[in-house]
Amino acid sequence: MNSIAIVGAGLGGLACARVLQLHDIDVTVFEQEASADARPQGGTLDLHGDTGQVAMHTARLHEQFRALARPEGQQMRAVDPRTGETVFDESPAEGDDFRPEIDRGQLRGLLLDSLSPGTVRWGRPIADVTKTGEGARLTFADGADQDFDLVVGADGAWSRVRRTLTGVRPEYSGVTFVEFGLDDADHRHPALAALTGQGTLMTKVDGNALVAQRTSTGHIRCYATFYAPEDWATGLDFADTAAVRAQLLERYAGWHPSVLAFLHELDGGFTHRPLQVLPVPHAWTHTPGLTLLGDAAHLMPPLGVGANLALLDGTELATALATAPSVGEAVRTYETGMLPRSIETAKACATGLHDLLGDDLRSMAA
Structure with a gap:
């Protein structure tokens, strides 16, 4: 060879x-x-x-x-973004290690x-x-x-x-991800950790979604996901955490406080990830x-x-x-x-x- x-x-x-x-x-x-x-x-x-x-x-x-x-980590949970009520919560059966x-x-x-x-x-x-x-x-x-x-x-x-x-x-797909996270290694975010569960949490409505996933270290990685034009963030400084948070809170207006707490309690800042395919x-x-x-x-x-x-x-x-x-x-x-x-x-x-x-x-x- x-x-x-x-x-x-x-x-x-x-x-x-x-x-x-x-x-x-x-x-x-x-x-x-x-x-x-x-x-x-x-x-x-x-x-x-x-x-x-x-x-x-x-x-x-x-x-x-x-x-x-x-x-x-195969656990999947979903909550209603308006009420915060659990829609489904599915944990893997014992011995299930397909994913x-x-x-x-x-x-x-x-x-x-x-x-x-x-x-x-x-x-x-x-x-x-x-x-x-x-x-x-x-x-x-x-x-x-x-x-x-x-x-x-x-x-x-x-x-x-x-x-x-x-x-x-x-090419730009028409969908944007804004990534952020919470460090729960020292149990600083008990309510959000419980809401996320051991795997993935999803909540969404009207073309806007929020996904949270737990890692092995207790970190919770989150993604605000939504349809947006490619230039939607023009003029928005992603180093300005307060400004980005305000923009997202406006987009997610009317969502339940238990879900919006992910945006309020984040550790660190935001990363813009326009979805390319x-x-x-x-x-x-x-x-x-x-x-x-x-x-x-x-x-x-x-x-x-x-x-x-x-x-x-x-x-x-x-x-x-x-x-x-x-x-x-x-x-x-x-x-x-x-x-x-x-x-x-x-x-x-x-x-x-x-x-x-x-x-x-x-x-x-x-």
């Missing part, structure tokens, strides 16, 4: 590198961030038994994953620790990706370049590898030397499938590279399975995004 580069040290790229190394295949991961701790890794995610957990089995990390996972939660940072750390030292080259941003016959060349921000037989774009929403392969850029379908003609996985290939609404698909993409690509007679045949095999799957899932997620903001709270109980 010849030289392989993975651009991006996210979950999918790391899972791909792990399985390649299990098969004694040399791989280098290039990451623009300076270190594994350069920024927070986000909240919690659920690994599905038929996708993400399959990938963890392939990576021979399932037992380590289970030791960190929280089956109780246990795990903190994204914990899962990334597990994958990083499984790799050989030096696999990830931190602080190596990519300036350009070019085709070179049957392979591809990476040009780094410092001007250096290096050729590879295969460059895997695992570099997320704004992938530089995708620019070379398809040129397609994400790739058009559906997003596909490409097989191009020797290049391929994509995860959000670089199929950026979709964050409805619990993105990390699962990224992990499955990475492990399936690595398995194909370990078993096919050539790099080109391996990539063809991988893309033949991945592209139809991602297109169908992206279609379902587009529908699911509108269900998320619909008025039927029980739609979240599935």
Whole structure:
């Protein structure tokens, strides 16, 4: 097997590198961030038994994953935003671990620790990706370049590898997330902790939703979610916590005080996350030397499938590279399975995004 580069040290790229190394295949991961701790890794995610957990089995990390996972995090609660009354509260049955939660940072750390030292080259941003016959060349921000037989774009929403392969850029979905949080590790927010439960709380009406999720540390990560034009926040300084809170309280006017307490009691500030997606379908003609996985290939609404698909993409690509007679045949095999799957899932997620903001709270109980 010849030289392989993975651009991006996210979950999918790391899972791909792990399985390649299990098969004694040399791989280098290039990451623009300076270190594994350069920024927070986000909240919690659920690994599905038929996708993400399959990938963890392939990576021979399932037992380590289970030791960190929280089956109780599958609890789903919904309250009426006007009255604060519970609409449903569903906890997992004993032994149900089809979609246990795990903190994204914990899962990334597990994958990083499984790799050989030096696999990830931190602080190596990519300036350009070019085709070179049957392979591809990476040009780094410092001007250096290096050729590879295969460059895997695992570099997320704004992938530089995708620019070379398809040129397609994400588009605004019409939905905005405003993220904030509460630190309940020392039980400072007992009422909100009880309202959230062990997993996810949802409340919504009239195209406005609020979601709260518990992490392993007791932190409660919250998302104000709503339809809005792309320029809705023009002139709003997200460093001004009071101003952002006032804007959100106006949007959520009439909601029950028990729910609005999430906005009143937050610890820290707000982060604006306009929801970007790739058009559906997003596909490409097989191009020797290049391929994509995860959000670089199929950026979709964050409805619990993105990390699962990224992990499955990475492990399936690595398995194909370990078993096919050539790099080109391996990539063809991988893309033949991945592209139809991602297109169908992206279609379902587009529908699911509108269900998320619909008025039927029980739609979240599935």
